[in-house]
Amino acid sequence: MTITGKKQKQIAVITGGGDAPGLNAVIKGIVIKAKTLGYDVLGFKQGWKGLIEDSVYGKLDLDEVENIHMTGGTILGASRTNPYQIDKGEEKIIESLKKNNCDYLIAIGGDDTLGVANKLYKAGVKVVGIPKTIDNDLSGTDCTFGFDTAINRAMEQIENLHTTAKSHDRVIVVEVMGRHAGWLALDSGLAGGAHYIILPEEKFDVKSICDLVKKRKEDNKNYSIIVISEGAKPVDDNWFEDEEEKDSFGNVVLKKRNLANHLVKEIEKRTGAETRHVVLGHTQRAGKPTAFDRVLGLRLGVEAVELVDKNDFGKMVNVRGTEIQTVDLSEALEKNRVVPVERIKHMKLFTRSPF
Amino acid sequence: MTITGKKQKQIAVITGGGDAPGLNAVIKGIVIKAKTLGYDVLGFKQGWKGLIEDSVYGKLDLDEVENIHMTGGTILGASRTNPYQIDKGEEKIIESLKKNNCDYLIAIGGDDTLGVANKLYKAGVKVVGIPKTIDNDLSGTDCTFGFDTAINRAMEQIENLHTTAKSHDRVIVVEVMGRHAGWLALDSGLAGGAHYIILPEEKFDVKSICDLVKKRKEDNKNYSIIVISEGAKPVDDNWFEDEEEKDSFGNVVLKKRNLANHLVKEIEKRTGAETRHVVLGHTQRAGKPTAFDRVLGLRLGVEAVELVDKNDFGKMVNVRGTEIQTVDLSEALEKNRVVPVERIKHMKLFTRSPF
Amino acid sequence: MTITGKKQKQIAVITGGGDAPGLNAVIKGIVIKAKTLGYDVLGFKQGWKGLIEDSVYGKLDLDEVENIHMTGGTILGASRTNPYQIDKGEEKIIESLKKNNCDYLIAIGGDDTLGVANKLYKAGVKVVGIPKTIDNDLSGTDCTFGFDTAINRAMEQIENLHTTAKSHDRVIVVEVMGRHAGWLALDSGLAGGAHYIILPEEKFDVKSICDLVKKRKEDNKNYSIIVISEGAKPVDDNWFEDEEEKDSFGNVVLKKRNLANHLVKEIEKRTGAETRHVVLGHTQRAGKPTAFDRVLGLRLGVEAVELVDKNDFGKMVNVRGTEIQTVDLSEALEKNRVVPVERIKHMKLFTRSPF
């Protein structure tokens, strides 16, 4: 294909934070649209780390991205590096962009990555942001790619676990992702037929869980599936210890709470029911994206390039209803989107006394 | 569970039109919410047919619906019966409701089913509608359940077909659902990596398809996947014959166009490439719903009962952004939601010359 | 990786006939084992066609094959070319091997491909064969790769179709692969809960099918799933016409029998039940292989290279119980493996009167 674009300018692209299915669709969207308009696209490796260390992935062309939207992860790699915790981090990024002839930057990531993008914008970098979080908890958009894949992945496992729980009269506790918001537990739990769902939005009471388990037993339903967000907290904080590891943004990235493990013991002790747990972990973000996440990724990538082409920076592309729109980066980062009260009320209809 | 509801009134439920994954989640949502508020729920068989013929499925209780949201189809059965084509159809429905002590009616269906619901409302029936169309083409809502399942089902097949097309240097034409709107072809085609997508919204030109096939061959890409909506029409209408069957609403339900079949022959003749076709057919609406469709179904069902409880009839529940809202039935039925020009433009970025 | 093998000899590899999931696992097995022993591996494109036309895919190395066993199709491409129908076909193959410094040949394919391999062996080519047929009908081995993937693919669709058939009180006829042997219909039909299965091994009687449909209706089971092999034949041959296309081996590769289509009309006419059909077609052989097919492919590929290394030619590797063994090519080709009487009897237990 010969392109006679109006500009020979170049766009840098990075993917920051944890990986999410749909990232490669975004990259494809960016490359196709950019090439059509006559821009070059240069990928940097592993988020901000690649820009700080001038670690270039390479020019992205049409052939390379043709089929990547059907794959999980990110071809560029990702990391949780915070440039503002690194000596002259900002300066190094700006130098790296200049050195590699990048006129523009598209940063794909969560609130941390986009927070950095916003600071860079204020420092003069022509940047556009694309929201990404598998937890679906960004306030500046209706939804983020990766989440739909994650809820389906988790739902399948939760649904499958019914057969083994039922065969052995067991309680199975399933821990899913979600440190600050319980969207994933909410949707995968409801969809997968969980009998109790525990969200970070509301401290949980072991007694209430055990009451449900006992109630189900009285109704001759000798098994229960409990879905718990990894960020869930008990009413009484003292019954288990934490051990944690933080990234350079101050986020907890590894928390050895053994939460599910402790919950299992409590349930066994209080109900007498044989109880086991499963931690879904990385399997929730692994593998191919769903159709929704692929199409959303392709749309967001294209829209970000349109912003670049309109010289409209310091913005993030987002989803409102069925439309792709834009919002100021600063506004987008204001608050976390947690599960609202009415959704929790709705959830309880299906996961408490009725059954 | 003992319920001491404020009312002992009863809600009738029917599911009309073609089945869609998520229908059973809606039914579960209705039953749980209704029971919690003290209503009984009575299911009628096979849409309007069941009401006309006084064919009762039975009272729906908590145990029966516990796990149905994880299953496809509709436990009530569905049909394409139009009461207004049947002698005293309306009268029979009203009698049936009265005879079975149903104070309210929740009708789940597409524009035909909801059109009937609206007429019944005008005739005095206390009715609430829930939108359903696997084609996602209802104007009164952002999206409908069943569609997300269908695009994933179609996408998987389209993506899988790459391996066999590539191994044999073949063109494969995949026909997907969509008579009036191309949403399903659009999203499943983009997500599944189709090289050309044909929608009902725009008449197609065989030459343009063949040009793409030839262009890919020149680029050493000896295979192509073409996705075509069943409702697609060629620029030149005369190159194949139609044979059709209509339902009682005047909709074409079976069209023996052999569209894919004819397209295959044209492509072979004009490009010399071995070409095959696959008609995905009923497999697109069969089987378990995705997480999205399950949760959406549960939410719509609950909301419909809330309308009943508020004595707010002649309404349809719908989706706007992340919210479940309501709209007048008459307003909801005004026009079909087709793929807009900007989405077609977006699609062409990925499915024409670039690759 | 530096290999200091005992020989610097080279093995040619081709994949013939229709593609089957597992072919790439075989290729990976060949390359890894060959490289470990110090051989080079040269791939030819599209089966015998590539050897006849000296069309080289390229040297296969470790990096290229690392992940291919997880993908469907064949990286080498496949075709149904019969060298013995082409002027000086055999001569050209031998020249091609010589010109490209190939000392040995591993041919992966069905009875046609292996029949050619056997003739080449008799003409002096040092050849080893690996059996491949998605229909599982080769007599010289307990099973072939690709088949397990195909039965799971078909089973999922058949099982899914229950929901839509049941919702609409329909009969659904599902046509699956299998021209001469009904293994695929047998296993996918039994596994997917088909109510009637039609194999090529036994002429079918429409009356018997309709009796089952009626019997189920009497038992309040208003839907039926009928699975039919594409090679099935009715007792009375005259009720539909054939239109066929043959490959260079004389095999029918495309048969426009519209078998399922005709069956649908007959069932509707005789039972009054709304009847639809689905032709699974290429979706059965498309996409990723199952675990069984991947592991089997890796084992067969390794074993074939061991034969080469032992100078043991004119053989085919095969499966007997849990072992990979070898058999003379001539012996392996003797007869087709059809579904035996006792399996048909077993099948009828589950698909006739009981339900």
Add this chain to the structure above:
Amino acid sequence: MTITGKKQKQIAVITGGGDAPGLNAVIKGIVIKAKTLGYDVLGFKQGWKGLIEDSVYGKLDLDEVENIHMTGGTILGASRTNPYQIDKGEEKIIESLKKNNCDYLIAIGGDDTLGVANKLYKAGVKVVGIPKTIDNDLSGTDCTFGFDTAINRAMEQIENLHTTAKSHDRVIVVEVMGRHAGWLALDSGLAGGAHYIILPEEKFDVKSICDLVKKRKEDNKNYSIIVISEGAKPVDDNWFEDEEEKDSFGNVVLKKRNLANHLVKEIEKRTGAETRHVVLGHTQRAGKPTAFDRVLGLRLGVEAVELVDKNDFGKMVNVRGTEIQTVDLSEALEKNRVVPVERIKHMKLFTRSPF
């Protein structure tokens, strides 16, 4: 359906040990064949426990089992109760059979369950056994149902984890089932593209694993997937502690080794690579069976009833090649089937130095 069988005798059925996908197919096979021959079938709950406590599931009829072969788990429930550890256990079982008019017993289970079956046979009970183990380690049969499902379930997760491991330059350790034999790790690891596989058959050396991780890094492959059987043991036994729970057969059913957890720390320490682990746990045995396991279950169930009908007791049905055969229970229980040396050698070709 009216059956005029030659006998009005009754067969008791139990499912013992851990659940495995395919159990319900076996039950369906038993019921259909039994009913056809004129036997009744009585299910007991939860393995030997149900027989000891006279806890009857109920008579199994055709309608109840029609679709169960498509579901996971066991409708009868399962437990790990050893009657010979219970006072008068054997006596109670014999009484229970007599009291419920059961002339015959079909016991489905692993070596523990079948060991009990053999003792009962020697005590005069007319018993037939059907082998079941998800670990595939029974010596008396080529393969057992449930295993094929488990390897596919594990493979999908292992394959999916590539995308996230690669995006973050991580090592991911995946723990799969298999206490005494490594079949599941072997097949799921090979199929899922694991870079190192650890079996219980061979003590593992952390150094060798770390060497591979480093070697891959040198080759610019910054990620590795390590699959480990839960029963794996390190060369040096002292680097982690065990905590275990045994069932009444003396089998370890819960081993809090935190094996994967410890391995993660060692790999991080020695290679510097960010390392995470995933324990697949119950998800491997949960959910629907594959086509293979469904068909195998249906065949084994039928064959077991044929043995009953031939008055041929003290036997187990088994698989040899493509055939269902029979073997003495005593012979079948002789030794565990572990992964043989040649398969380990084959595995190492794909999971050590080459890549």
